[in-house]
Amino acid sequence: MYRQDLACRKDKNKTMTDNINKLMDRISVEIAGLDLGMPPVELYEPVGYCLSLGGKRMRPLMTLLGCELFGGEADTAMPAAIGLELFHNFTLMHDDIMDNAPIRRGKPAVHMKWNANTAILSGDVMFALAYQYMFKVPDQHLREVVELFNKTVLEVCEGQQYDMNFESMVQVTEEEYLEMIRLKTAVLPAACLKAGAIIAGASHDDADNLYRFGETVGLAFQLKDDWLDVFGDEAVFGKKSGGDILANKKTWLYIKALELANERQRELLLKGFGNLIADPDEKIRVVKDVYHSLEIGQLALGLIKSYHDRAFEYLDRIDVPAAAKEDLLQLATGLLHRST
C-alpha cells in the first residue's frame, strides 16, 4: 500500500560516507551468501527471489550503524541486521498479496510469479527465518533484542491493519494517519537502530533516544514519500506523478486538504476520491489544484521539517562524541532531502 521501501540506488551512494558504503557492501555479501538451497525448493526459492529483488538495505544498515555508534563491532550486529531485513521482506511478500500489488521493484511480486499460496507459505517461512537470525544475538542481549523485535512485529501488523481499514473509511483524522504510518513504517527503522545499540551495550537512555531518532526520521520519510508522489519532479522521481491520488490513498496531503477545504474544494476532493471523475489526468489535475490552492505541499514540507528537527534533537541527546554520529547524520539527511 504505502511504499515502505527505503531502497537506494548506486548513484545515491556518492552522498554517503565511505563507512556506509563499506557496510552496505558487507550487507550485500551477507545476503548473497544466505543458504536457501535446502529442500523443498518450492518453499525456499521464493524467499531467495524476494531478497534478490534488492532494495537499499537501509534497515540492516541502520542496525550496523546503531551498533557502531556505541563502539560495537558491526559484525556482532550482522545476524540481527539480516533478521530485520528478512522480516521487512516478509512483510512485503504478504502485503503484496493483501494489496493485490502485481509488481515489486520492477519485477513480478511473489504471488504473481508463483501464486498466493506460495507467497503465504514462503512468507511464513521467511518470517521464521527472520526469528532464526534474531536468535543469533549473544546471550547477554538476546531477550532484550527479541522482545524489541517482537513488539515491532506486532506494531507493523497493526499498522498494516489500520492501513487496510482506512480504505473503507470515509474520513481519517491526521492523528490516525500519523499513528498508522508510525506503526507501519517508522517503528521498524527505529527498532533496527535500537537493536544495534543494545547489542553494542548502549545505556537504556541512549538506546531509547536512538529509537526516537529512527522513528521520527521514519515518519518524515513517509511524509516525504507522500509529498514526492504529488509534487516530485516526474523526470527525477522516475514515476508518474499522482499515483496516490489515482489509487484514492488517504495520505496526509488528502487528509489535511479535506480538513482545510471550503465547501467547494471539499466537494472536488470527495468527487475525485469518490471515483466520480472518470478521466485519470483530469482527476489528478482537479485534486492537485485543490492541494495547490490550500498550499498543502508547503504545509507538508513544514511538517517534514519539524520531524527532521525533532529527529536531530534526539540524536543530539545521545551521549557519544559528535564524530561518531556522522554516518547517521549523513544517512538521515540523505533520506529526508531525497528527490527520488
Place this chain on the structure above:
Amino acid sequence: MYRQDLACRKDKNKTMTDNINKLMDRISVEIAGLDLGMPPVELYEPVGYCLSLGGKRMRPLMTLLGCELFGGEADTAMPAAIGLELFHNFTLMHDDIMDNAPIRRGKPAVHMKWNANTAILSGDVMFALAYQYMFKVPDQHLREVVELFNKTVLEVCEGQQYDMNFESMVQVTEEEYLEMIRLKTAVLPAACLKAGAIIAGASHDDADNLYRFGETVGLAFQLKDDWLDVFGDEAVFGKKSGGDILANKKTWLYIKALELANERQRELLLKGFGNLIADPDEKIRVVKDVYHSLEIGQLALGLIKSYHDRAFEYLDRIDVPAAAKEDLLQLATGLLHRST
C-alpha cells in the same frame, strides 16, 4: 471477544487421568484469559475467534506433561504451552486459506467468516503472539526452547509445502509420505513435549527420547487418522467415510495400495484418483474395494502398531520412575486407540 470453550469433552475425559483433566482445565482457563482486546479489533478478533473454535488442546497439554515428567511445576511451562497452541492455531488459519477449506471445527474458517486478507494478517499476528509467549521461558532455558521452537516452525512449513507438492505429483513414495507427515504433523507434539522437558531441566538424552516418543506417537496418530477416514465407523467417527478418497488425497493407504496393486487394481485406483469416476459414492466404493482386496487396512494397523511399540520404547528409556510416566502412557494410548 469470543468466549473460549471451557468444556473439554466430558466423554473423552473419562479415559484420561485426573491429573490430565486438571491440566486441561488449567489450559482452558489460561486460553480463555488471553488478552486479545487491544486495537485494532479487526486484527485481533479473528485470533480470538480461531482459539474459541476449541480443539483438544493436546499440544499445550504435552508441554505441561513433559515438564511434570521431570518434576517441573506445570505452571513454569504454561507460557510455552500457550505459545505452542497459538502457533498450531496460526498454522490452521493459514492452511485453511491454502487448502481452500471452508469449515474449521464445524464453524466457518477465518478466511470464510472474514476474508483471505484477514486470515493472512491475523495469522501473522498470531504467529508473532506465539513467539511472544515462547519468549516468556526463563532465561536459563530461553535459547534452547526458542531454537527448538523455530526449527519446528520451519519443519511444519516444509511439511505443508510437501503436502501441497504431493497434490500435483503422480506418484509419491511411502518414504516421502512418511517424511511429509513427520514434518507437518509429528514434529510439533514432539517439540511440545521436549519444550516442557527442557524447562524442567531434563537431561539432553531424556529430552531427546521424549522428543522421539512424541514424534513417533504423532506419526502413528496421523496414520490412524488416514485409517479412520476410510475404515472408521461413520456413526462413531462423526463424519462421512471416504473424505480423503473424494479429495484425491495421497494418504499412506493410497500409496501402499498403488505399490501393491496388480495391473487391474492400479487402473482402478488411478481412475478413481484421476476423477474419472463421476459418482462420489461409486468412486469411494471402487477405491475401498481395492484397499480391501489388498488388505491395506490391516497393513496400516500393523504399521501403526509398530510405531506404537517404538514410541513406548523411547518412553521406557527415559530415566524417571515408571509412575511418573503414567499420564503420558495414558494419553498416547488414548490417542492411538481412538475411534474418533
